[in-house]
Amino acid sequence: MTSSAFDVEAIRKDFPILTREVHGRPLVYLDSANTSHKPRAVLDAIEDFYAAHNSNVARAVHTLGSEATTLFEASRDKVAAFINAASREEIVFTKNSSEALNLIAYSISNATTTPGAERFRIGPGDEIVVTEMEHHSNLVPWQLLAQRTGATFRWLPIDDDGRLVESSIDEIINERTKIVSFVHQSNALGTVNPVARLVERAHAVGALVVLDASQSVPHMPVDVQALGIDLMAFTGHKMYGPTGVGVLWGRYDLLAEMPPFLAGGEMIETVDMAGTTYALPPHRFEAGTPMIAEAIGLGAAVDYLTAIGMDAVHDHEQALTAYALEAMATVPGLRIIGPDQPVDRGATISFALKGVHPHDVSQLLDEQGIAVRAGHHCARPVCVRYGIAATTRASFGIYTTTAEIDALVAGVARVSEVFA
Amino acid sequence: MTSSAFDVEAIRKDFPILTREVHGRPLVYLDSANTSHKPRAVLDAIEDFYAAHNSNVARAVHTLGSEATTLFEASRDKVAAFINAASREEIVFTKNSSEALNLIAYSISNATTTPGAERFRIGPGDEIVVTEMEHHSNLVPWQLLAQRTGATFRWLPIDDDGRLVESSIDEIINERTKIVSFVHQSNALGTVNPVARLVERAHAVGALVVLDASQSVPHMPVDVQALGIDLMAFTGHKMYGPTGVGVLWGRYDLLAEMPPFLAGGEMIETVDMAGTTYALPPHRFEAGTPMIAEAIGLGAAVDYLTAIGMDAVHDHEQALTAYALEAMATVPGLRIIGPDQPVDRGATISFALKGVHPHDVSQLLDEQGIAVRAGHHCARPVCVRYGIAATTRASFGIYTTTAEIDALVAGVARVSEVFA
Amino acid sequence: MSGLSMESMYQEIILDHYKHPHHRVLLEDFDAEVHHVNPTCGDEVTLRVQVRDGAIAALGWQGEGCSISQASTSVMSDLVVGKDIASALALQELFLGLMQSKGSAHLGDEDADALEDAVAFEGVAKYPARVKCALLGWMAMKGAVAQTEGARP
Amino acid sequence: MSGLSMESMYQEIILDHYKHPHHRVLLEDFDAEVHHVNPTCGDEVTLRVQVRDGAIAALGWQGEGCSISQASTSVMSDLVVGKDIASALALQELFLGLMQSKGSAHLGDEDADALEDAVAFEGVAKYPARVKCALLGWMAMKGAVAQTEGARP
Ligand SMILES: Cc1ncc(COP(=O)(O)O)c(C=O)c1O
């Protein structure tokens, strides 16, 4: 099933929660796209910080302050290396992906009133393009940016298989387009989008490319320089790190010109009642006391993933995906929503079960110890597109086994029986 | 020294970090205004969440999801009770105080383009008032709001003792004032501002009152209804809770009318490519996956403080303040910056030492195991006001002892010797 | 029950009502109509009532959603049709209380008798995410009745 | 040293230079002037240089700030006055490397000899927050020299 170096049973032992029982059955956690569990190493990093080094960062010259700063900034180095950023200054810590995406959108509207930021100004006649498969966090911020600036909000449609409509790309992304923001791997469909194709078109018309990598960074090697994108968002809690921390990556020259978003302590150069100047990136975008323990925990998660190797992680999950798609195809009445072949798609599988509402599917699975998610997965336009209220979604991670997929398949069959 | 029920030695045992040594000396941590340490109960709450209940909130119907949601929402109840909010829906979790304050400022500028939010619109001719002693996090957001809207940014000056100039209040807060935002207890001076006086004047002219309670909520009973304010910000890491979590409190009727700020998952009612409607507060203001473990940790911190009792906490710290002001007055060349009497001031004491730069003071104290902060404390206009580049600041918390204050006084005397 | 445990939320009664819902037809002759949606999961119900002499003479509905929302609406219909409005609203209060109890309610015999089949939803109260589903039809009924009262004070 | 430990950042040499700074006077006759500020702590220095035949003929400064920034500027002045520009910049590089070593640098004898009193700042490298203080004067010198080069290529 999986690459020889990859030992899923050993990995499972690193995750304390996996010994849990639910309704008297061993937990089968298939909701990692929602949030992943945390290995012991991450919990220990947090505990060690609070119990031995706790202090605010950047602001203190005392020993604890300098230890805390060193640990915090080391996490920035780790994250930078993990996505192959050109420099550590390209890593901005946010509270989650959503903040990172909003940061970009607000910085752009702030350009309207910030001298020197003309290059980021958009207004009536300009267009912002997303896709029909976006998570609300990469959709509503752009709708609101359009509302603030008078720019037009547009989107690339998806086809019946859950892929972007290729023929729409050159039409929708055009000379008026200023920003193209899209999801790398869809959380609702599993689809992996053609980054190179979209980047090429966007850059050909002079638009900025923003990548929502919330669902790709935890599951495949992501190299921001190789991808050729301009800005990227991802989130700690889906990559085996803590809640409360996310990352904005941006090309340094862009970040250096972008106006500030949140204002406060540490993002300033000098403050005067008459006016303020701002620090260089990344600090310009990190107002107030940062999520110190959380960034340190994220650094530990990055170390953990790096030790396994992202290629091995990807191989493991691709194998799981192929296995699951094949097994699920055998369940009567089960229809995959999204690509049904293990090509250009990740280990997140949405489905419909004939005659049973997704909430009932997931609840009855839960009664069997199996955790999946039901709903629109914060990507309601996807459901609208397929004319359904919701889907049931099973999503896998580094600790997922084929035995768990077998349990899912048996569990779904059981659900059908109950509702027969 | 302290109220009989208050046992500082027992409290110290709850804080694992207090057994640390620095440069071979026991840690004397006098930097709690920068960030406080965390009791074992908070660390355990975080560990227990990740190791036994970890899941995303609100989005899942499975057992872990429902356990996580219950724990997370229980923290909202705890925080609401702690500040006597009229309802749990008045508590919005943010990443820190800075985000809470920016949230208000951006919601107000978003009102300009949000139908139905006319009541929050401000523009040229309108005035925003802060004080000269604000932390940058309650100063720069308003400067930027003024920049975005064309409103005028003004401030109440401070006098030589570190108090607001009373006679300026009625002049600076006037019919044009739309927002008055001020710090409850100054992080740079220790000053506790006259909330009732400012609220009365602000409300008389129809302005909204925002309170920056980052330095008061950890140290005294704070009752939002009794204070009569409209909105308030505070931060978890200064109140013995985790980093990465803060709180915006607002009167429900105000929150219900305020336009959204960050957009994304969970803050929506329904999303359509053509437009989006928003959830009711508090969820409207909580975009994306929240700081789940952090909010739960904050709930544990609130339980911890509630068990001690905020009156007892305040008594303890008032006693420490009186003790410290008296002891520090004996040090030759030491000048208190801020109120030098223990009246309407908190346990945060800034000072200057003749002939020694604050960075040298704090570094030499650190070499003796004593952690204090040196700098402008993110309130640079205060330093400008007093014509100094920086101050040294000692700040106390529930675990601070008079013996530690004695160590500080001896340590400062030693610093003077070295530089004599 | 196909081997589901006794503690399952999916009691036989619920599944029966889901598979064969009662009063699931839209009245032609009605005094008020409401349309309620649960935005978080998309469940919806359209409900019409006919009120005569202060009582619910007839009620019919159509809806889409999970078994809990559909079955609960069916059970609710059986319970309130023919009852005077005050009793119907009292039942609604009782059911609401049960749902908001987080699973810790202990129904007295009298209340349990009054709720009839609706008692089967007791298990739902333990799942905050599903409580709204169980309440959808009840809230719609309350809304529709309020509308008729507003129309004829 | 009033009982400070041997590992103290505050070596006697540093305190001496702080209390009695060298070259702390603004030249009347100069080729370039710079003003550098460390925004995080407010330390500042104004520095003027006079260059003759590719060498720093004279250098003077005024400043405000902590002992580290003031003493380091004083030590730097002693070191570079009279040196040719290339050697002065080489020393600056050497000092910069020492400061950025996070305390893990092991200076060779040759380098240690070249840095003279500046070796006393080795302990500062362990304190990231103070490194900028130690560098302030050195950066100002580098900036001023670059300005003179720009003027006479
Ligand atoms: C008075 C005051 N306001 C606001 C803040 C900002 O809090 P945070 O850094 O947690 O956003 C602080 C502390 O840094 C503070 O002392």
Ligand SMILES: Cc1ncc(COP(=O)(O)O)c(C=O)c1O
């Ligand atoms: C594709 C995608 N984008 C953005 C987000 C938002 O991430 P967060 O909730 O951590 O802000 C998520 C997950 O919730 C996601 O799956």
